[in-house]
Amino acid sequence: MLSLMIAANGFAQGVIDVHSHIITPEFVLALETEGRVMDEGFPLPKYNVVNHLKWMDEAGVQTSVLTLAAPQPSSAEVVRQTNETAARIKKEHPGRFLFCAALPLPDVSKAIEEAKYALDVLKADGIKLATNVDGQYLGAPELDTLFSVLNERKAIVILHPHRPEPVNKQVMKQTPLAMQEYLSETTRAVSNMISRNVLARYNNIKVIVPHCGAYLPLAIPRMKSLTPVMQTNKMVGEIDYEANLRTLYYDLAGAHSPEVIRMLLTITTPDHLLYGSDYPYVAPQVLTKSLARMKDYLSKEPDLAPLRKMILYQNAKWLFGQTGEKPSIENAAQKMIVRIAEIEVYPQYLEEYLAFANEVDRLSIEREPGVICLYPMQSAEDSCLIRILEIYASDEAYQQHLKTPHFQKYKQGTLHMVKDLKLPTMKPLDPKTMKLIFKKQR
DSSP states (O other): OOOHHHHHTTTTEEEEEEEEEEHHHHHHHHHHHHHHHTTTSSSOOOHHHHHHHHHHHHHTTEEEEEOSSSSSOOOHHHHHHHHHHHHHHHSSTTEEEEEEEOOOOTTTHHHHHHHHIOOOOOOOSSSEEEEEEEEETTTTEEEEHHHHHHHHHHHHEEEEOOOOOOOHHHHHHSGGGGHHHHHHHHHHHHHHHHHHHHHTTTTTTTEEOOOGGGGGGHHHHHHHHHHHHHTTTSSSSOOOOOHHHTTTEEESSSSHHHHHHHHHHSSGGGGGGOOOOTTSSSSHOOOOOOHHHEEEEEHSTTTTGGGHHHIIHHHHHHTTTSSSSSOOOHHHHHTTTTEEEEEEGGGGHHHHHHHHHHHHHHHHHHHOEEEEEEEEOOOOSSSTEEEEEEESSSSHHHHHHHHHHHHHHHHHHHGGOOOOOOOOEESSOOOOGGGTGGGHHH
């Protein structure tokens, strides 16, 4: 039955969701006992594995990475129970779940003990860290020993914002945490780590930043510009921004869009972008539509189309050790077909030919995601000499283009108009620049 569902939902393309949450009965009971269910300003959603799998099957998600939701439980025992439950779920549903274990911070010694148990015994796929626990923010010096342990094990760390400490309860009522403060919390925690070179010093750790990078695309340039002033006043030391930023990955849970992805690409590279849902905090039907919308613009936007597979699953597969080949934009660009069609038209048919050519170019760009560019040009010296720059995402996209009704209409309608035709295939000298061609004019 599972194999049929996999085939039906296109799991060959294997969407991997790096941002989903597990909410266990033990976790909920502990929060109820402590009177902390509403610590984050909104109720916890209900969770069970059956419903999670149902949504994954409907949306075409192959694998989800589970992390413990906010708030942080006070009991180390509850943290242990949650991690063991996540490990059991992973074992019972091979290939469908990974998990990043929670730690009982702010007790660093207990957190180190749990990290070792989770990674070495439970075989956790990584560690989940809150932006802060009881005011102990990531980047604090007392956490260096924990980061040293995680660095030795080359751990993946998934961050998630928690309620800031201290918190202004009136502000929480006016603007719920998830709407704004969570973004500030994430930015604050990552900025703290960067300012102390935590990520540069423990550079075997790979850190996934949630919610489209929060405010980091705006914060990083500001931090860089202010660093000399801060150093003059002895407020910070040397900061290796490039080394810190190389360790950061970004999930696209939340308000993703082509514009957000382009903004993230000002501080990172395409191989560091990952799909995330935030299940079960968003209604399943909304998540399904959101994923469909992402797939749509990742197919239609010329500068983002080469990143589609990377974002939806290839980057996550490499990050979590499921494939040995690291995805790259160069690989995607190398699959493109680039040619310059050299056409000579009989003078008496020139006007009629141009009408055909303009129509097929327009329809191809509008209707075919794999047609990245069809750019017709006319020689200034001889108007009957036509050149068309053609870029297709792959040979498969090109072959599909040849079968479309609008191309067939063009081909059959202009056979008698063309005096000479050459279709030399070109090879890009700099594949890395391919993704920038159309972006500059936006």
